Amino acid sequence: KIPLPSLKRLPKYYSIVCEYYKEGKEYIKSSEISKKLDIDETQVRKDIALLNCAGKPKVGFNINELKRYLEEFLDINNMKDSFLIGTGNLGLAIAKYNGFEKYGLNITALFDTDPHKIGLKVGEKEIFHVSKFPDLAQRMRVKIIILAVPREEAQKMADIAVKAGAKAIWNFAPANIDVPKDVLVINQDLATDFMVLWLQLHNKDLS
Amino acid sequence: KIPLPSLKRLPKYYSIVCEYYKEGKEYIKSSEISKKLDIDETQVRKDIALLNCAGKPKVGFNINELKRYLEEFLDINNMKDSFLIGTGNLGLAIAKYNGFEKYGLNITALFDTDPHKIGLKVGEKEIFHVSKFPDLAQRMRVKIIILAVPREEAQKMADIAVKAGAKAIWNFAPANIDVPKDVLVINQDLATDFMVLWLQLHNKDLS
Numbered sequence: 001k002i003p004l005p006s007l008k009r010l011p012k013y014y015s016i017v018c019e020y021y022k023e024g025k026e027y028i029k030s031s032e033i034s035k036k037l038d039i040d041e042t043q044v045r046k047d048i049a050l051l052n053c054a055g056k057p058k059v060g061f062n063i064n065e066l067k068r069y070l071e072e073f074l075d076i077n078n079m080k081d082s083f084l085i086g087t088g089n090l091g092l093a094i095a096k097y098n099g100f101e102k103y104g105l106n107i108t109a110l111f112d113t114d115p116h117k118i119g120l121k122v123g124e125k126e127i128f129h130v131s132k133f134p135d136l137a138q139r140m141r142v143k144i145i146i147l148a149v150p151r152e153e154a155q156k157m158a159d160i161a162v163k164a165g166a167k168a169i170w171n172f173a174p175a176n177i178d179v180p181k182d183v184l185v186i187n188q189d190l191a192t193d194f195m196v197l198w199l200q201l202h203n204k205d206l207s
Numbered sequence: 208k209i210p211l212p213s214l215k216r217l218p219k220y221y222s223i224v225c226e227y228y229k230e231g232k233e234y235i236k237s238s239e240i241s242k243k244l245d246i247d248e249t250q251v252r253k254d255i256a257l258l259n260c261a262g263k264p265k266v267g268f269n270i271n272e273l274k275r276y277l278e279e280f281l282d283i284n285n286m287k288d289s290f291l292i293g294t295g296n297l298g299l300a301i302a303k304y305n306g307f308e309k310y311g312l313n314i315t316a317l318f319d320t321d322p323h324k325i326g327l328k329v330g331e332k333e334i335f336h337v338s339k340f341p342d343l344a345q346r347m348r349v350k351i352i353i354l355a356v357p358r359e360e361a362q363k364m365a366d367i368a369v370k371a372g373a374k375a376i377w378n379f380a381p382a383n384i385d386v387p388k389d390v391l392v393i394n395q396d397l398a399t400d401f402m403v404l405w406l407q408l409h410n411k412d413l414s
């Protein structure tokens with residue numbers, strides 16, 4: 001088992017390795033990764049060691065090799081399907097974003113209650129009425145649900161998702177949703193990310 | 208100076224403490240915080256100790272006291288103004304989101320190039336033409352800029368922001384932007400957050 005803090009960093013290493021790969025670079029040092037992410041260099045080495053990928057002293061890690069190890073770990077070649085509920089400004093921005101492809105993440109269908117939106121397409125993805133969600137989620141065995149609905153709708157939609165077999169909910173609505181123990185909920189709050197930026201800018205010296 | 212990993216966690220503690228405060232609870236244990244965030248309990252204690260806030264053994268931290276210490280640290284009562292450039296789906300979702308208020312974060316004005324959007328209002332905030340940005344940023348001494356423009360516009364807008372006195376850029380565009388050393392850039396990538404969710408769901412056992 002990989003510790004959670006390492007799990008959170010490995011996708012970021014992959015992003016950086018992909019950039020170096022695109023630029024045709026052959027090697028990358030753990031110091032280069034640690035500088036880009038403003039983290040401790042020994043931490044980078046420890047994380048990569050978890051993948052059993054060895055570097056060369058003074059030279060660093062071979063880009064092709066590290067990329068392959070990371071792709072295996074992130075299971076890049078396996079499409080990770082998900083459904084998105086709520087196609088307002090946030091839902092549409094997520095549905096349109098092509099940054100998910102690099103990790104093999106795929107939002108296959110969108111759902112809403114607004115009759116004006118049903119049948120519209122965002123790229124290849126179609127907006128279905130939310131009443132079609134349970135049947136489609138079960139038939140296509142989709143386990144990851146993205147919730148971009150208003151706060152007051154979040155719990156209700158989470159219940160429907162869990163009943164239809166969801167195992168993970170990525171929740172953007174500012175609401176605490178209750179789910180059974182075997183369902184993972186990640187509450188995404190961009191406000192917390194913004195606050196962290198502000199703190200770094202003012203890196204408070206509390207002494 | 209507070210270490211960066213602790214800086215990233217403290218706003219999340221504040222979110223949880225605010226919930227307990229709203230529910231009228233008197234105390235909170237570090238184990239309760241660690242369970243909600245799936246992190247190590249001793250880490251929570253170490254972080255809170257950085258604020259010089261002491262808990263009572265077996266009882267936990269007094270909610271009012273911990274909330275006050277966190278608010279002082281996060282400088283909650285000091286409004287943190289920012290400008291947002293790019294009012295497409297993502298920009299509008301960010302501008303509309305009321306989750307920023309709890310940290311005293313305030314997006315005071317929005318900017319775009321699309322003539323159909325100029326003059327529109329999102330709540331109290333007005334969309335100005337981007338040509339007005341340098342003058343307004345300098346006059347209002349706004350140091351934090353949120354970039355929600357297409358990839359190919361990101362560097363150009365970052366240059367304009369830096370020239371107008373920006374000290375931190377919260378960048379959503381999938382582009383590496385170059386800025387002087389004294390300017391902080393945080394690249395936000397929701398795809399990385401999504402990938403971390405998937406990894407937690409499948410918590411790979413690499414042994």
Ligand SMILES: NC(=O)c1ccc[n+]([C@@H]2O[C@H](COP(=O)([O-])OP(=O)(O)OC[C@H]3O[C@@H](n4cnc5c(N)ncnc54)[C@H](O)[C@@H]3O)[C@@H](O)[C@H]2O)c1
Nearest residue numbers: 086087088089090112113114149150151173188189190304
């Ligand atoms: N966590 C964050 O960082 C963050 C950032 C921005 C917005 N938000 C939140 O995300 C949510 C969406 O934001 P937005 O700006 O897109 O809002 P929005 O009002 O523009 O969109 C909401 C959409 O959900 C649809 N909807 C309502 N009830 C539904 C239901 N039961 N099933 C399916 N669809 C339903 C509406 O028709 C609409 O299309 C809000 O709760 C907002 O507070 C969170």
Ligand SMILES: NC(=O)c1ccc[n+]([C@@H]2O[C@H](COP(=O)([O-])OP(=O)(O)OC[C@H]3O[C@@H](n4cnc5c(N)ncnc54)[C@H](O)[C@@H]3O)[C@@H](O)[C@H]2O)c1
Nearest residue numbers: 097293294295296297319320321356357358380395396397
């Ligand atoms: N990092 C992430 O997690 C993430 C998630 C979603 C979207 N995105 C990215 O965020 C950006 C915005 O996404 P969107 O869905 O809102 O796109 P969009 O096309 O809907 O909106 C872009 C907006 O920017 C405006 N614009 C273009 N050039 C401008 C300039 N020079 N100055 C000011 N405004 C300008 C356009 O008029 C439009 O209103 C894109 O680059 C997208 O790839 C990132």
